[in-house]
Amino acid sequence: MKLGYHLGYWSSGPPPGAAEAVATAEELGFETVWTAESYGSDALTPLAWWGAATTRIKLGTGLIQMAARTPTAVGMSAQTMDHLSGGRFVLGLGVSGPQVVEGWYGQPYARPLARTREYIEIVRRVVAREEPVTFDGDFYQLPLQGGTGLGKPLKSTVHPLRRDIPIYLGAEGPKNVALAAEICEGWIPLFFSPASDGFYRAALEEGFARPGARCKPEDFDVAASVPVIVHDDVEQAAALIKPSLALYIGGMGAKQVNFHRDVFARMGYADVADKVQDLYLEGRKEEAVAAIPTSLVEDTSLIGPPEKIREELARWEETVVTTLLLRGDAAALRRIAAVLS
Structure with a gap:
Protein backbone atom coordinates (compact mmCIF):
# COMPACT_ATOMS: atom_id res chain seq x y z
CA MET A 1 0.00 0.00 0.00
CA LYS A 2 1.38 3.39 -1.04
CA LEU A 3 1.57 6.42 1.25
CA GLY A 4 0.58 9.99 0.47
CA TYR A 5 0.50 13.22 2.44
CA HIS A 6 -2.65 15.33 2.67
CA LEU A 7 -2.19 18.96 3.66
CA GLY A 8 -5.94 19.59 3.56
CA TYR A 9 -7.34 23.09 3.45
CA TRP A 10 -6.33 25.86 5.81
CA SER A 11 -8.26 26.90 8.90
CA SER A 12 -7.54 30.51 9.89
CA GLY A 13 -4.24 30.60 8.01
CA PRO A 14 -1.44 28.54 6.48
CA PRO A 15 -0.66 25.36 8.42
CA PRO A 16 2.63 25.81 10.29
CA GLY A 17 5.48 23.65 9.13
CA ALA A 18 3.83 22.75 5.83
CA ALA A 19 6.98 23.21 3.72
CA GLU A 20 8.99 20.98 6.08
CA ALA A 21 6.24 18.34 6.08
CA VAL A 22 6.09 18.25 2.28
CA ALA A 23 9.88 17.90 2.12
CA THR A 24 9.72 15.11 4.69
CA ALA A 25 7.03 13.27 2.73
CA GLU A 26 9.26 13.32 -0.34
CA GLU A 27 12.30 12.24 1.68
CA LEU A 28 10.35 9.29 3.13
CA GLY A 29 9.36 8.11 -0.33
CA PHE A 30 5.68 9.06 -0.21
CA GLU A 31 3.97 8.72 -3.57
CA THR A 32 1.87 11.90 -3.51
CA VAL A 33 1.14 15.15 -1.69
CA TRP A 34 -2.35 16.67 -1.81
CA THR A 35 -4.01 20.01 -1.07
CA ALA A 36 -7.69 20.87 -0.73
CA GLU A 37 -10.15 23.75 -0.80
CA SER A 38 -13.50 24.51 0.77
CA TYR A 39 -14.37 28.19 1.17
CA GLY A 40 -11.05 29.63 2.28
CA SER A 41 -7.68 28.65 0.85
CA ASP A 42 -7.63 27.33 -2.71
CA ALA A 43 -6.05 24.03 -3.73
CA LEU A 44 -3.75 25.12 -6.56
CA THR A 45 -1.71 27.96 -5.05
CA PRO A 46 -0.34 26.07 -2.00
CA LEU A 47 0.36 23.03 -4.17
CA ALA A 48 2.45 25.10 -6.58
CA TRP A 49 4.15 27.06 -3.79
CA TRP A 50 5.23 24.12 -1.63
CA GLY A 51 5.51 21.72 -4.54
CA ALA A 52 8.11 23.95 -6.18
CA ALA A 53 10.68 22.72 -3.66
CA THR A 54 10.09 19.04 -4.56
CA THR A 55 11.55 16.97 -7.41
CA ARG A 56 9.94 13.52 -7.28
CA ILE A 57 6.69 13.37 -5.36
CA LYS A 58 3.44 13.68 -7.35
CA LEU A 59 1.38 16.82 -6.70
CA GLY A 60 -2.37 16.36 -6.41
CA THR A 61 -5.40 18.51 -5.69
CA GLY A 62 -7.56 16.66 -3.21
CA LEU A 63 -9.64 18.32 -4.27
CA ILE A 64 -10.65 21.19 -6.57
CA GLN A 65 -14.31 22.14 -6.29
CA MET A 66 -15.82 22.11 -9.76
CA ALA A 67 -18.23 24.95 -9.08
CA ALA A 68 -15.28 27.26 -8.41
CA ARG A 69 -13.95 27.22 -11.99
CA THR A 70 -15.14 26.52 -15.49
CA PRO A 71 -13.87 23.24 -16.95
CA THR A 72 -11.66 25.09 -19.42
CA ALA A 73 -10.07 27.05 -16.56
CA VAL A 74 -9.30 23.79 -14.76
CA GLY A 75 -7.86 22.40 -17.98
CA MET A 76 -5.57 25.44 -18.18
CA SER A 77 -4.48 24.96 -14.57
CA ALA A 78 -3.84 21.27 -15.12
CA GLN A 79 -1.65 21.98 -18.14
CA THR A 80 0.23 24.68 -16.27
CA MET A 81 0.85 22.58 -13.16
CA ASP A 82 1.89 19.59 -15.25
CA HIS A 83 4.54 21.63 -17.08
CA LEU A 84 5.83 23.29 -13.91
CA SER A 85 6.09 19.97 -12.06
CA GLY A 86 7.64 18.05 -14.95
CA GLY A 87 4.65 15.76 -15.42
CA ARG A 88 3.90 15.12 -11.74
CA PHE A 89 0.45 16.69 -11.51
CA VAL A 90 -2.66 14.73 -10.49
CA LEU A 91 -6.02 16.47 -10.88
CA GLY A 92 -8.45 15.69 -8.09
CA LEU A 93 -11.97 17.06 -8.59
CA GLY A 94 -15.13 17.08 -6.50
CA VAL A 95 -18.69 18.38 -6.60
CA SER A 96 -18.90 19.53 -2.94
CA ALA A 128 -5.30 16.77 -25.07
CA ARG A 129 -5.24 19.81 -27.38
CA GLU A 130 -6.23 17.78 -30.43
CA GLU A 131 -8.63 20.36 -31.88
CA PRO A 132 -10.48 23.55 -30.93
CA VAL A 133 -12.75 22.74 -28.01
CA THR A 134 -16.47 22.62 -28.74
CA PHE A 135 -19.13 21.12 -26.53
CA ASP A 136 -22.89 21.02 -26.65
CA GLY A 137 -24.08 19.71 -23.30
CA ASP A 138 -26.92 20.27 -20.88
CA PHE A 139 -24.67 22.30 -18.56
CA TYR A 140 -21.79 23.54 -20.68
CA GLN A 141 -21.78 24.91 -24.21
CA LEU A 142 -18.60 25.93 -26.01
CA PRO A 143 -19.02 28.36 -27.65
CA LEU A 144 -21.81 29.76 -25.48
CA GLN A 145 -25.27 29.54 -26.96
CA GLY A 146 -27.42 32.66 -26.84
CA GLY A 147 -24.59 35.10 -26.24
CA THR A 148 -23.27 37.73 -28.59
CA GLY A 149 -22.75 35.17 -31.32
CA LEU A 150 -19.07 36.09 -31.44
CA GLY A 151 -17.82 33.09 -29.46
CA LYS A 152 -15.19 31.07 -31.28
CA PRO A 153 -13.93 27.50 -30.71
CA LEU A 154 -10.42 27.79 -29.32
CA LYS A 155 -7.47 25.49 -28.70
CA SER A 156 -5.06 26.02 -25.82
CA THR A 157 -1.97 27.98 -26.78
CA VAL A 158 0.04 25.74 -24.41
CA HIS A 159 1.18 22.44 -25.87
CA PRO A 160 0.62 19.64 -23.35
CA LEU A 161 3.51 17.93 -21.62
CA ARG A 162 1.15 14.95 -21.25
CA ARG A 163 -2.03 14.70 -23.29
CA ASP A 164 -3.72 12.62 -20.60
CA ILE A 165 -3.32 13.90 -17.03
CA PRO A 166 -4.72 11.50 -14.40
CA ILE A 167 -8.01 12.63 -12.89
CA TYR A 168 -9.31 11.47 -9.52
CA LEU A 169 -12.88 12.05 -8.34
CA GLY A 170 -13.83 12.73 -4.75
CA ALA A 171 -17.06 10.85 -4.06
CA GLU A 172 -19.05 9.42 -1.18
CA GLY A 173 -22.30 8.08 -2.65
CA PRO A 174 -22.40 4.82 -4.64
CA LYS A 175 -23.44 6.40 -7.96
CA ASN A 176 -20.62 8.92 -7.80
CA VAL A 177 -18.13 6.21 -6.83
CA ALA A 178 -19.22 4.16 -9.83
CA LEU A 179 -18.77 7.24 -12.02
CA ALA A 180 -15.20 7.63 -10.73
CA ALA A 181 -14.42 4.04 -11.74
CA GLU A 182 -15.91 4.63 -15.17
CA ILE A 183 -14.34 7.93 -16.24
CA CYS A 184 -11.35 8.54 -13.94
CA GLU A 185 -8.00 7.07 -12.94
CA GLY A 186 -8.66 7.26 -9.22
CA TRP A 187 -11.16 7.78 -6.43
CA ILE A 188 -10.65 9.88 -3.29
CA PRO A 189 -12.98 8.60 -0.56
CA LEU A 190 -13.67 10.42 2.68
CA PHE A 191 -14.26 8.51 5.92
CA PHE A 192 -13.53 5.14 4.37
CA SER A 193 -13.86 2.14 6.67
CA PRO A 194 -12.85 -1.47 6.08
CA ALA A 195 -16.36 -2.32 7.30
CA SER A 196 -17.74 -0.55 4.20
CA ASP A 197 -15.37 -2.21 1.75
CA GLY A 198 -18.00 -4.50 0.23
CA PHE A 199 -20.37 -1.59 -0.38
CA TYR A 200 -17.75 0.49 -2.19
CA ARG A 201 -16.21 -2.47 -3.98
CA ALA A 202 -19.59 -3.19 -5.58
CA ALA A 203 -19.95 0.46 -6.67
CA LEU A 204 -16.48 0.45 -8.21
CA GLU A 205 -17.11 -2.84 -10.00
CA GLU A 206 -20.27 -1.38 -11.52
CA GLY A 207 -18.25 1.51 -12.93
CA PHE A 208 -15.44 -0.70 -14.22
CA ALA A 209 -18.00 -2.85 -16.07
CA ARG A 210 -19.49 0.04 -18.04
CA PRO A 211 -18.67 0.34 -21.75
CA GLY A 212 -15.67 2.58 -22.35
CA ALA A 213 -14.42 2.51 -18.75
CA ARG A 214 -10.96 4.11 -18.67
CA CYS A 215 -9.18 1.81 -16.24
CA LYS A 216 -8.95 -1.80 -15.22
CA PRO A 217 -9.33 -2.34 -11.45
CA GLU A 218 -5.63 -3.15 -11.08
CA ASP A 219 -4.67 0.21 -12.61
CA PHE A 220 -7.11 2.29 -10.55
CA ASP A 221 -5.93 4.16 -7.44
CA VAL A 222 -8.09 4.57 -4.35
CA ALA A 223 -6.44 7.26 -2.22
CA ALA A 224 -8.12 7.41 1.17
CA SER A 225 -7.38 10.07 3.78
CA VAL A 226 -6.97 8.04 6.97
CA PRO A 227 -6.15 9.64 10.33
CA VAL A 228 -3.23 7.81 11.95
CA ILE A 229 -2.27 8.72 15.51
CA VAL A 230 0.43 6.78 17.33
CA HIS A 231 -0.43 7.05 21.03
CA ASP A 232 -0.28 4.74 24.03
CA ASP A 233 -3.80 5.79 25.09
CA VAL A 234 -6.50 4.95 22.54
CA GLU A 235 -9.10 7.23 24.15
CA GLN A 236 -6.77 10.22 24.10
CA ALA A 237 -5.94 9.52 20.47
CA ALA A 238 -9.64 9.29 19.61
CA ALA A 239 -10.30 12.58 21.40
CA LEU A 240 -7.99 14.33 18.91
CA ILE A 241 -10.14 13.16 15.99
CA LYS A 242 -13.66 13.47 17.39
CA PRO A 243 -14.01 17.28 16.94
CA SER A 244 -13.32 16.98 13.22
CA LEU A 245 -15.83 14.14 12.88
CA ALA A 246 -18.45 16.18 14.73
CA LEU A 247 -17.88 19.08 12.34
CA TYR A 248 -18.37 16.94 9.23
CA ILE A 249 -21.27 14.87 10.55
CA GLY A 250 -23.01 17.80 12.16
CA GLY A 251 -22.06 20.95 10.34
CA MET A 252 -20.69 20.26 6.86
CA GLY A 253 -24.04 20.12 5.10
CA ALA A 254 -27.67 20.96 5.63
CA LYS A 255 -29.89 18.95 7.95
CA GLN A 256 -31.62 17.26 5.02
CA VAL A 257 -28.56 16.98 2.74
CA ASN A 258 -25.32 15.98 4.45
CA PHE A 259 -23.35 13.40 2.48
CA HIS A 260 -20.83 12.94 5.31
CA ARG A 261 -23.60 12.04 7.74
CA ASP A 262 -24.88 9.51 5.19
CA VAL A 263 -21.49 7.76 5.07
CA PHE A 264 -21.63 7.02 8.78
CA ALA A 265 -25.28 6.01 8.58
CA ARG A 266 -24.37 3.38 5.97
CA MET A 267 -21.60 2.25 8.29
CA GLY A 268 -24.17 1.41 10.98
CA TYR A 269 -24.00 4.63 12.97
CA ALA A 270 -27.27 6.25 11.85
CA ASP A 271 -28.51 6.93 15.38
CA VAL A 272 -25.17 8.38 16.43
CA ALA A 273 -24.98 10.51 13.30
CA ASP A 274 -28.48 11.90 13.84
CA LYS A 275 -27.71 12.75 17.46
CA VAL A 276 -24.41 14.42 16.56
CA GLN A 277 -26.08 16.41 13.80
CA ASP A 278 -28.92 17.58 16.04
CA LEU A 279 -26.56 18.67 18.80
CA TYR A 280 -24.18 20.41 16.41
CA LEU A 281 -26.89 22.33 14.60
CA GLU A 282 -28.28 23.43 17.97
CA GLY A 283 -24.89 24.94 18.77
CA ARG A 284 -24.05 22.27 21.39
CA LYS A 285 -20.76 21.38 19.79
CA GLU A 286 -19.03 19.93 22.86
CA GLU A 287 -21.95 17.58 23.41
CA ALA A 288 -21.83 16.61 19.74
CA VAL A 289 -18.17 15.68 20.12
CA ALA A 290 -18.92 13.70 23.28
CA ALA A 291 -21.66 11.76 21.48
CA ILE A 292 -19.15 10.17 19.07
CA PRO A 293 -18.09 6.73 20.33
CA THR A 294 -14.47 5.70 20.10
CA SER A 295 -15.54 2.69 18.04
CA LEU A 296 -16.62 5.07 15.25
CA VAL A 297 -13.18 6.69 15.29
CA GLU A 298 -11.48 3.30 15.20
CA ASP A 299 -13.60 2.23 12.22
CA THR A 300 -12.26 5.10 10.11
CA SER A 301 -8.80 5.67 11.61
CA LEU A 302 -5.68 3.91 12.78
CA ILE A 303 -5.04 4.96 16.38
CA GLY A 304 -3.28 3.64 19.43
CA PRO A 305 0.04 1.93 20.20
CA PRO A 306 2.22 0.80 17.28
CA GLU A 307 1.36 -2.88 17.67
CA LYS A 308 -2.39 -2.14 17.55
CA ILE A 309 -1.99 0.00 14.44
CA ARG A 310 0.08 -2.66 12.67
CA GLU A 311 -2.47 -5.32 13.51
CA GLU A 312 -5.39 -3.23 12.25
CA LEU A 313 -3.51 -2.16 9.12
CA ALA A 314 -3.94 -5.70 7.81
CA ARG A 315 -7.70 -5.05 7.49
CA TRP A 316 -7.05 -1.96 5.38
CA GLU A 317 -4.64 -3.84 3.12
CA GLU A 318 -7.47 -6.23 2.19
CA THR A 319 -9.75 -3.39 1.01
CA VAL A 320 -9.97 -1.49 -2.28
CA VAL A 321 -7.74 1.25 -0.81
CA THR A 322 -4.36 1.42 -2.56
CA THR A 323 -2.98 4.65 -1.06
CA LEU A 324 -3.19 5.89 2.54
CA LEU A 325 -3.14 9.68 2.78
CA LEU A 326 -1.65 10.80 6.08
CA ARG A 327 -1.90 14.09 7.96
CA GLY A 328 0.36 15.81 10.47
CA ASP A 329 3.63 17.70 10.78
CA ALA A 330 7.05 16.41 9.75
CA ALA A 331 7.70 14.68 13.08
CA ALA A 332 4.32 12.95 12.96
CA LEU A 333 4.94 11.73 9.41
CA ARG A 334 8.25 10.19 10.45
CA ARG A 335 6.68 8.51 13.45
CA ILE A 336 3.72 7.17 11.45
CA ALA A 337 5.86 6.00 8.54
CA ALA A 338 8.07 4.04 10.95
CA VAL A 339 5.02 2.24 12.32
CA LEU A 340 3.47 1.51 8.93
CA SER A 341 6.65 0.37 7.21
Whole structure:
Protein backbone atom coordinates (compact mmCIF):
# COMPACT_ATOMS: atom_id res chain seq x y z
CA MET A 1 0.00 0.00 0.00
CA LYS A 2 1.38 3.39 -1.04
CA LEU A 3 1.57 6.42 1.25
CA GLY A 4 0.58 9.99 0.47
CA TYR A 5 0.50 13.22 2.44
CA HIS A 6 -2.65 15.33 2.67
CA LEU A 7 -2.19 18.96 3.66
CA GLY A 8 -5.94 19.59 3.56
CA TYR A 9 -7.34 23.09 3.45
CA TRP A 10 -6.33 25.86 5.81
CA SER A 11 -8.26 26.90 8.90
CA SER A 12 -7.54 30.51 9.89
CA GLY A 13 -4.24 30.60 8.01
CA PRO A 14 -1.44 28.54 6.48
CA PRO A 15 -0.66 25.36 8.42
CA PRO A 16 2.63 25.81 10.29
CA GLY A 17 5.48 23.65 9.13
CA ALA A 18 3.83 22.75 5.83
CA ALA A 19 6.98 23.21 3.72
CA GLU A 20 8.99 20.98 6.08
CA ALA A 21 6.24 18.34 6.08
CA VAL A 22 6.09 18.25 2.28
CA ALA A 23 9.88 17.90 2.12
CA THR A 24 9.72 15.11 4.69
CA ALA A 25 7.03 13.27 2.73
CA GLU A 26 9.26 13.32 -0.34
CA GLU A 27 12.30 12.24 1.68
CA LEU A 28 10.35 9.29 3.13
CA GLY A 29 9.36 8.11 -0.33
CA PHE A 30 5.68 9.06 -0.21
CA GLU A 31 3.97 8.72 -3.57
CA THR A 32 1.87 11.90 -3.51
CA VAL A 33 1.14 15.15 -1.69
CA TRP A 34 -2.35 16.67 -1.81
CA THR A 35 -4.01 20.01 -1.07
CA ALA A 36 -7.69 20.87 -0.73
CA GLU A 37 -10.15 23.75 -0.80
CA SER A 38 -13.50 24.51 0.77
CA TYR A 39 -14.37 28.19 1.17
CA GLY A 40 -11.05 29.63 2.28
CA SER A 41 -7.68 28.65 0.85
CA ASP A 42 -7.63 27.33 -2.71
CA ALA A 43 -6.05 24.03 -3.73
CA LEU A 44 -3.75 25.12 -6.56
CA THR A 45 -1.71 27.96 -5.05
CA PRO A 46 -0.34 26.07 -2.00
CA LEU A 47 0.36 23.03 -4.17
CA ALA A 48 2.45 25.10 -6.58
CA TRP A 49 4.15 27.06 -3.79
CA TRP A 50 5.23 24.12 -1.63
CA GLY A 51 5.51 21.72 -4.54
CA ALA A 52 8.11 23.95 -6.18
CA ALA A 53 10.68 22.72 -3.66
CA THR A 54 10.09 19.04 -4.56
CA THR A 55 11.55 16.97 -7.41
CA ARG A 56 9.94 13.52 -7.28
CA ILE A 57 6.69 13.37 -5.36
CA LYS A 58 3.44 13.68 -7.35
CA LEU A 59 1.38 16.82 -6.70
CA GLY A 60 -2.37 16.36 -6.41
CA THR A 61 -5.40 18.51 -5.69
CA GLY A 62 -7.56 16.66 -3.21
CA LEU A 63 -9.64 18.32 -4.27
CA ILE A 64 -10.65 21.19 -6.57
CA GLN A 65 -14.31 22.14 -6.29
CA MET A 66 -15.82 22.11 -9.76
CA ALA A 67 -18.23 24.95 -9.08
CA ALA A 68 -15.28 27.26 -8.41
CA ARG A 69 -13.95 27.22 -11.99
CA THR A 70 -15.14 26.52 -15.49
CA PRO A 71 -13.87 23.24 -16.95
CA THR A 72 -11.66 25.09 -19.42
CA ALA A 73 -10.07 27.05 -16.56
CA VAL A 74 -9.30 23.79 -14.76
CA GLY A 75 -7.86 22.40 -17.98
CA MET A 76 -5.57 25.44 -18.18
CA SER A 77 -4.48 24.96 -14.57
CA ALA A 78 -3.84 21.27 -15.12
CA GLN A 79 -1.65 21.98 -18.14
CA THR A 80 0.23 24.68 -16.27
CA MET A 81 0.85 22.58 -13.16
CA ASP A 82 1.89 19.59 -15.25
CA HIS A 83 4.54 21.63 -17.08
CA LEU A 84 5.83 23.29 -13.91
CA SER A 85 6.09 19.97 -12.06
CA GLY A 86 7.64 18.05 -14.95
CA GLY A 87 4.65 15.76 -15.42
CA ARG A 88 3.90 15.12 -11.74
CA PHE A 89 0.45 16.69 -11.51
CA VAL A 90 -2.66 14.73 -10.49
CA LEU A 91 -6.02 16.47 -10.88
CA GLY A 92 -8.45 15.69 -8.09
CA LEU A 93 -11.97 17.06 -8.59
CA GLY A 94 -15.13 17.08 -6.50
CA VAL A 95 -18.69 18.38 -6.60
CA SER A 96 -18.90 19.53 -2.94
CA GLY A 97 -22.43 20.01 -1.58
CA PRO A 98 -25.32 22.39 -2.23
CA GLN A 99 -24.49 24.61 0.74
CA VAL A 100 -21.10 25.49 -0.74
CA VAL A 101 -21.97 25.23 -4.45
CA GLU A 102 -25.01 27.48 -4.21
CA GLY A 103 -24.12 29.46 -1.09
CA TRP A 104 -20.48 30.27 -1.76
CA TYR A 105 -20.04 29.96 -5.50
CA GLY A 106 -23.55 30.97 -6.54
CA GLN A 107 -23.75 28.07 -8.97
CA PRO A 108 -26.57 25.55 -9.50
CA TYR A 109 -26.15 22.15 -7.85
CA ALA A 110 -28.81 20.06 -9.63
CA ARG A 111 -27.85 16.80 -11.37
CA PRO A 112 -24.25 16.68 -10.06
CA LEU A 113 -23.36 13.36 -11.73
CA ALA A 114 -24.36 14.48 -15.22
CA ARG A 115 -22.61 17.80 -14.64
CA THR A 116 -19.45 15.99 -13.52
CA ARG A 117 -19.43 13.82 -16.63
CA GLU A 118 -19.58 16.88 -18.92
CA TYR A 119 -17.02 18.78 -16.86
CA ILE A 120 -14.38 16.05 -16.98
CA GLU A 121 -14.89 15.48 -20.70
CA ILE A 122 -14.18 19.15 -21.40
CA VAL A 123 -11.10 19.15 -19.15
CA ARG A 124 -9.72 16.16 -21.03
CA ARG A 125 -10.30 17.87 -24.39
CA VAL A 126 -8.47 21.00 -23.23
CA VAL A 127 -5.48 19.00 -21.99
CA ALA A 128 -5.30 16.77 -25.07
CA ARG A 129 -5.24 19.81 -27.38
CA GLU A 130 -6.23 17.78 -30.43
CA GLU A 131 -8.63 20.36 -31.88
CA PRO A 132 -10.48 23.55 -30.93
CA VAL A 133 -12.75 22.74 -28.01
CA THR A 134 -16.47 22.62 -28.74
CA PHE A 135 -19.13 21.12 -26.53
CA ASP A 136 -22.89 21.02 -26.65
CA GLY A 137 -24.08 19.71 -23.30
CA ASP A 138 -26.92 20.27 -20.88
CA PHE A 139 -24.67 22.30 -18.56
CA TYR A 140 -21.79 23.54 -20.68
CA GLN A 141 -21.78 24.91 -24.21
CA LEU A 142 -18.60 25.93 -26.01
CA PRO A 143 -19.02 28.36 -27.65
CA LEU A 144 -21.81 29.76 -25.48
CA GLN A 145 -25.27 29.54 -26.96
CA GLY A 146 -27.42 32.66 -26.84
CA GLY A 147 -24.59 35.10 -26.24
CA THR A 148 -23.27 37.73 -28.59
CA GLY A 149 -22.75 35.17 -31.32
CA LEU A 150 -19.07 36.09 -31.44
CA GLY A 151 -17.82 33.09 -29.46
CA LYS A 152 -15.19 31.07 -31.28
CA PRO A 153 -13.93 27.50 -30.71
CA LEU A 154 -10.42 27.79 -29.32
CA LYS A 155 -7.47 25.49 -28.70
CA SER A 156 -5.06 26.02 -25.82
CA THR A 157 -1.97 27.98 -26.78
CA VAL A 158 0.04 25.74 -24.41
CA HIS A 159 1.18 22.44 -25.87
CA PRO A 160 0.62 19.64 -23.35
CA LEU A 161 3.51 17.93 -21.62
CA ARG A 162 1.15 14.95 -21.25
CA ARG A 163 -2.03 14.70 -23.29
CA ASP A 164 -3.72 12.62 -20.60
CA ILE A 165 -3.32 13.90 -17.03
CA PRO A 166 -4.72 11.50 -14.40
CA ILE A 167 -8.01 12.63 -12.89
CA TYR A 168 -9.31 11.47 -9.52
CA LEU A 169 -12.88 12.05 -8.34
CA GLY A 170 -13.83 12.73 -4.75
CA ALA A 171 -17.06 10.85 -4.06
CA GLU A 172 -19.05 9.42 -1.18
CA GLY A 173 -22.30 8.08 -2.65
CA PRO A 174 -22.40 4.82 -4.64
CA LYS A 175 -23.44 6.40 -7.96
CA ASN A 176 -20.62 8.92 -7.80
CA VAL A 177 -18.13 6.21 -6.83
CA ALA A 178 -19.22 4.16 -9.83
CA LEU A 179 -18.77 7.24 -12.02
CA ALA A 180 -15.20 7.63 -10.73
CA ALA A 181 -14.42 4.04 -11.74
CA GLU A 182 -15.91 4.63 -15.17
CA ILE A 183 -14.34 7.93 -16.24
CA CYS A 184 -11.35 8.54 -13.94
CA GLU A 185 -8.00 7.07 -12.94
CA GLY A 186 -8.66 7.26 -9.22
CA TRP A 187 -11.16 7.78 -6.43
CA ILE A 188 -10.65 9.88 -3.29
CA PRO A 189 -12.98 8.60 -0.56
CA LEU A 190 -13.67 10.42 2.68
CA PHE A 191 -14.26 8.51 5.92
CA PHE A 192 -13.53 5.14 4.37
CA SER A 193 -13.86 2.14 6.67
CA PRO A 194 -12.85 -1.47 6.08
CA ALA A 195 -16.36 -2.32 7.30
CA SER A 196 -17.74 -0.55 4.20
CA ASP A 197 -15.37 -2.21 1.75
CA GLY A 198 -18.00 -4.50 0.23
CA PHE A 199 -20.37 -1.59 -0.38
CA TYR A 200 -17.75 0.49 -2.19
CA ARG A 201 -16.21 -2.47 -3.98
CA ALA A 202 -19.59 -3.19 -5.58
CA ALA A 203 -19.95 0.46 -6.67
CA LEU A 204 -16.48 0.45 -8.21
CA GLU A 205 -17.11 -2.84 -10.00
CA GLU A 206 -20.27 -1.38 -11.52
CA GLY A 207 -18.25 1.51 -12.93
CA PHE A 208 -15.44 -0.70 -14.22
CA ALA A 209 -18.00 -2.85 -16.07
CA ARG A 210 -19.49 0.04 -18.04
CA PRO A 211 -18.67 0.34 -21.75
CA GLY A 212 -15.67 2.58 -22.35
CA ALA A 213 -14.42 2.51 -18.75
CA ARG A 214 -10.96 4.11 -18.67
CA CYS A 215 -9.18 1.81 -16.24
CA LYS A 216 -8.95 -1.80 -15.22
CA PRO A 217 -9.33 -2.34 -11.45
CA GLU A 218 -5.63 -3.15 -11.08
CA ASP A 219 -4.67 0.21 -12.61
CA PHE A 220 -7.11 2.29 -10.55
CA ASP A 221 -5.93 4.16 -7.44
CA VAL A 222 -8.09 4.57 -4.35
CA ALA A 223 -6.44 7.26 -2.22
CA ALA A 224 -8.12 7.41 1.17
CA SER A 225 -7.38 10.07 3.78
CA VAL A 226 -6.97 8.04 6.97
CA PRO A 227 -6.15 9.64 10.33
CA VAL A 228 -3.23 7.81 11.95
CA ILE A 229 -2.27 8.72 15.51
CA VAL A 230 0.43 6.78 17.33
CA HIS A 231 -0.43 7.05 21.03
CA ASP A 232 -0.28 4.74 24.03
CA ASP A 233 -3.80 5.79 25.09
CA VAL A 234 -6.50 4.95 22.54
CA GLU A 235 -9.10 7.23 24.15
CA GLN A 236 -6.77 10.22 24.10
CA ALA A 237 -5.94 9.52 20.47
CA ALA A 238 -9.64 9.29 19.61
CA ALA A 239 -10.30 12.58 21.40
CA LEU A 240 -7.99 14.33 18.91
CA ILE A 241 -10.14 13.16 15.99
CA LYS A 242 -13.66 13.47 17.39
CA PRO A 243 -14.01 17.28 16.94
CA SER A 244 -13.32 16.98 13.22
CA LEU A 245 -15.83 14.14 12.88
CA ALA A 246 -18.45 16.18 14.73
CA LEU A 247 -17.88 19.08 12.34
CA TYR A 248 -18.37 16.94 9.23
CA ILE A 249 -21.27 14.87 10.55
CA GLY A 250 -23.01 17.80 12.16
CA GLY A 251 -22.06 20.95 10.34
CA MET A 252 -20.69 20.26 6.86
CA GLY A 253 -24.04 20.12 5.10
CA ALA A 254 -27.67 20.96 5.63
CA LYS A 255 -29.89 18.95 7.95
CA GLN A 256 -31.62 17.26 5.02
CA VAL A 257 -28.56 16.98 2.74
CA ASN A 258 -25.32 15.98 4.45
CA PHE A 259 -23.35 13.40 2.48
CA HIS A 260 -20.83 12.94 5.31
CA ARG A 261 -23.60 12.04 7.74
CA ASP A 262 -24.88 9.51 5.19
CA VAL A 263 -21.49 7.76 5.07
CA PHE A 264 -21.63 7.02 8.78
CA ALA A 265 -25.28 6.01 8.58
CA ARG A 266 -24.37 3.38 5.97
CA MET A 267 -21.60 2.25 8.29
CA GLY A 268 -24.17 1.41 10.98
CA TYR A 269 -24.00 4.63 12.97
CA ALA A 270 -27.27 6.25 11.85
CA ASP A 271 -28.51 6.93 15.38
CA VAL A 272 -25.17 8.38 16.43
CA ALA A 273 -24.98 10.51 13.30
CA ASP A 274 -28.48 11.90 13.84
CA LYS A 275 -27.71 12.75 17.46
CA VAL A 276 -24.41 14.42 16.56
CA GLN A 277 -26.08 16.41 13.80
CA ASP A 278 -28.92 17.58 16.04
CA LEU A 279 -26.56 18.67 18.80
CA TYR A 280 -24.18 20.41 16.41
CA LEU A 281 -26.89 22.33 14.60
CA GLU A 282 -28.28 23.43 17.97
CA GLY A 283 -24.89 24.94 18.77
CA ARG A 284 -24.05 22.27 21.39
CA LYS A 285 -20.76 21.38 19.79
CA GLU A 286 -19.03 19.93 22.86
CA GLU A 287 -21.95 17.58 23.41
CA ALA A 288 -21.83 16.61 19.74
CA VAL A 289 -18.17 15.68 20.12
CA ALA A 290 -18.92 13.70 23.28
CA ALA A 291 -21.66 11.76 21.48
CA ILE A 292 -19.15 10.17 19.07
CA PRO A 293 -18.09 6.73 20.33
CA THR A 294 -14.47 5.70 20.10
CA SER A 295 -15.54 2.69 18.04
CA LEU A 296 -16.62 5.07 15.25
CA VAL A 297 -13.18 6.69 15.29
CA GLU A 298 -11.48 3.30 15.20
CA ASP A 299 -13.60 2.23 12.22
CA THR A 300 -12.26 5.10 10.11
CA SER A 301 -8.80 5.67 11.61
CA LEU A 302 -5.68 3.91 12.78
CA ILE A 303 -5.04 4.96 16.38
CA GLY A 304 -3.28 3.64 19.43
CA PRO A 305 0.04 1.93 20.20
CA PRO A 306 2.22 0.80 17.28
CA GLU A 307 1.36 -2.88 17.67
CA LYS A 308 -2.39 -2.14 17.55
CA ILE A 309 -1.99 0.00 14.44
CA ARG A 310 0.08 -2.66 12.67
CA GLU A 311 -2.47 -5.32 13.51
CA GLU A 312 -5.39 -3.23 12.25
CA LEU A 313 -3.51 -2.16 9.12
CA ALA A 314 -3.94 -5.70 7.81
CA ARG A 315 -7.70 -5.05 7.49
CA TRP A 316 -7.05 -1.96 5.38
CA GLU A 317 -4.64 -3.84 3.12
CA GLU A 318 -7.47 -6.23 2.19
CA THR A 319 -9.75 -3.39 1.01
CA VAL A 320 -9.97 -1.49 -2.28
CA VAL A 321 -7.74 1.25 -0.81
CA THR A 322 -4.36 1.42 -2.56
CA THR A 323 -2.98 4.65 -1.06
CA LEU A 324 -3.19 5.89 2.54
CA LEU A 325 -3.14 9.68 2.78
CA LEU A 326 -1.65 10.80 6.08
CA ARG A 327 -1.90 14.09 7.96
CA GLY A 328 0.36 15.81 10.47
CA ASP A 329 3.63 17.70 10.78
CA ALA A 330 7.05 16.41 9.75
CA ALA A 331 7.70 14.68 13.08
CA ALA A 332 4.32 12.95 12.96
CA LEU A 333 4.94 11.73 9.41
CA ARG A 334 8.25 10.19 10.45
CA ARG A 335 6.68 8.51 13.45
CA ILE A 336 3.72 7.17 11.45
CA ALA A 337 5.86 6.00 8.54
CA ALA A 338 8.07 4.04 10.95
CA VAL A 339 5.02 2.24 12.32
CA LEU A 340 3.47 1.51 8.93
CA SER A 341 6.65 0.37 7.21
